[in-house]
Amino acid sequence: VQLVESGGGLAQPGGSLTLSCAASGFAFSSYAMGWYRQAPGKGREFVATINWSGGTTYYADSVKGRFTISRDNAKNTLSLQMNSLKPEDTALYYCAKSRRTLITRGILEYDDWGQGTQVTVSS
Numbered sequence: 001v002q003l004v005e006s007g008g009g010l011a012q013p014g015g016s017l018t019l020s021c022a023a024s025g026f027a028f029s030s031y032a033m034g035w036y037r038q039a040p041g042k043g044r045e046f047v048a049t050i051n052w053s054g055g056t057t058y059y060a061d062s063v064k065g066r067f068t069i070s071r072d073n074a075k076n077t078l079s080l081q082m083n084s085l086k087p088e089d090t091a092l093y094y095c096a097k098s099r100r101t102l103i104t105r106g107i108l109e110y111d112d113w114g115q116g117t118q119v120t121v122s123s
Contacts, residue, residue: 001023001024001025001026001097001112002022002023002024002025003021003022003023003096003097003112003114004021004022004095004114004115005019005021005093005094005095005114005115005116005117006020006021006022006117007019007020007117008093008117008118008119008120009118009119009120010120010121010122011119011120012085012121012122012123013085013086013087013121013122013123014085015085015121016081016082016083016084016085017082017085017119018079018080018081018082019035019079019080019082019093019095019117019119020077020078020079021035021077021078021079021095021114022076022077023076023077023078023095023097024076026097026112028071028073028076029052029053029073030052030101031052031097031098031099031100031101032049032051032052032098032100032101032102032103032104033049033050033069033078033095033096033097033098034046034048034049034050034069034095034096034098034104034110035047035049035069035078035080035094035095035096036093036094036096036107036110036113037089037091037092037094037119038091038092038094038116039088039090039091039092042091044094045060045091046060046105046107047059047060047063047069047080047093048060048063048067048069048080049069049098049104049105050069050070050071050078050103051101051102051103052101052102053073054070054071054073056102056103057069057103058105060105062088063082063089066082066083066084066085067080067081067082067083068080068081068083069081080093082119085119085121086121087121087122089119089121090119090120090121090122091119092116092117092118093116093117093118094113094114094115094116095113095114096110096112096113096114097110097111097112098110098111099111
């Protein structure tokens with residue numbers, strides 16, 4: 001299993017970024033996927049999850065209405081569109097593969113992780 005995130009960078013408050021995760025080494029369309037983030041000095045925090053087909057999504061309250069998770073099973077790609085960014089969104093963002101087909105926010109349900117991509121929101 002390989003998960004490679006990209007798209008992080010520096011954004012101004014109120015700005016947007018789109019993260020991507022290229023997946024390989026497993027049947028991508030058979031598993032739910034998720035995004036987590038970790039800010040300096042804090043634990044890894046759930047951000048969003050999407051089921052195997054892309055038809056069901058679930059978000060942390062802190063990002064609901066601002067972030068959109070999506071997937072392209074034909075291209076084995078997971079995405080996270082982030083709008084109206086806030087300084088508190090600054091973190092290392094991780095793509096993760098679930099053990100299940102259905103959505104889950106429990107960190108122990110994710111068995112493979114990417115290396116992360118840094119998002120910094122600052123003026």
